[in-house]
Amino acid sequence: QQQVKQSPQSLIVQKGGISIINCAYENTAFDYFPWYQQFPGKGPALLIAIRPDVSEKKEGRFTISFNKSAKQFSLHIMDSQPGDSATYFCAASRAGGGNKLTFGTGTQLKVEL
């Protein structure tokens, strides 16, 4: 059972544009929602994370928007750069679940010049 659904599967954005990746979850016990960035041949790297007590978190060009009632959250990359080209994964974990993360299936982002 896929508990975190991610879309789109792939995304092409022009340099300077906004990249938007969406995730939806089913388990209402989830209380921690990180986004990871993965380059080819590398492990995932934590980008930004949010907890459900806030609706938005911004770090530099990266923003998470969180809608608890809709059980959805999204990643916005402002002023997208070619160096942002990577695969992005949303994830979720629940209180009492240790650090076990349930990942989405990933979005391959390409930022073109």
Add this chain to the structure above:
Amino acid sequence: ETGVTQSPTHLIKTRGQQVTLRCSSQSGHNTVSWYQQALGQGPQFIFQYYREEENGRGNFPPRFSGLQFPNYSSELNVNALELDDSALYLCASSPDRVGSPLHFGNGTRLTVT
């Protein structure tokens, strides 16, 4: 500060064989998790170790086993390898067993022929 290191980086095994993958956790981290990432998919949680004891397990059969040592390094052992075990195996460490962000290594690429 040394990050999470994994060895070997690549490995080729034959179906039915056994394999051991190794992970050194980041300095100061006492919790290690292992994930399996099939090609084009998000990482799947295998299990987590905290202070040398298994502290949570995903939907993987018993032929997937692990160890954590007093220095918090870890091993993942897989017996009776199957073709579907071909994947990138990721180790992640965290400073505590709950509520801590995961720091991933670059993984071991296992190919089973």
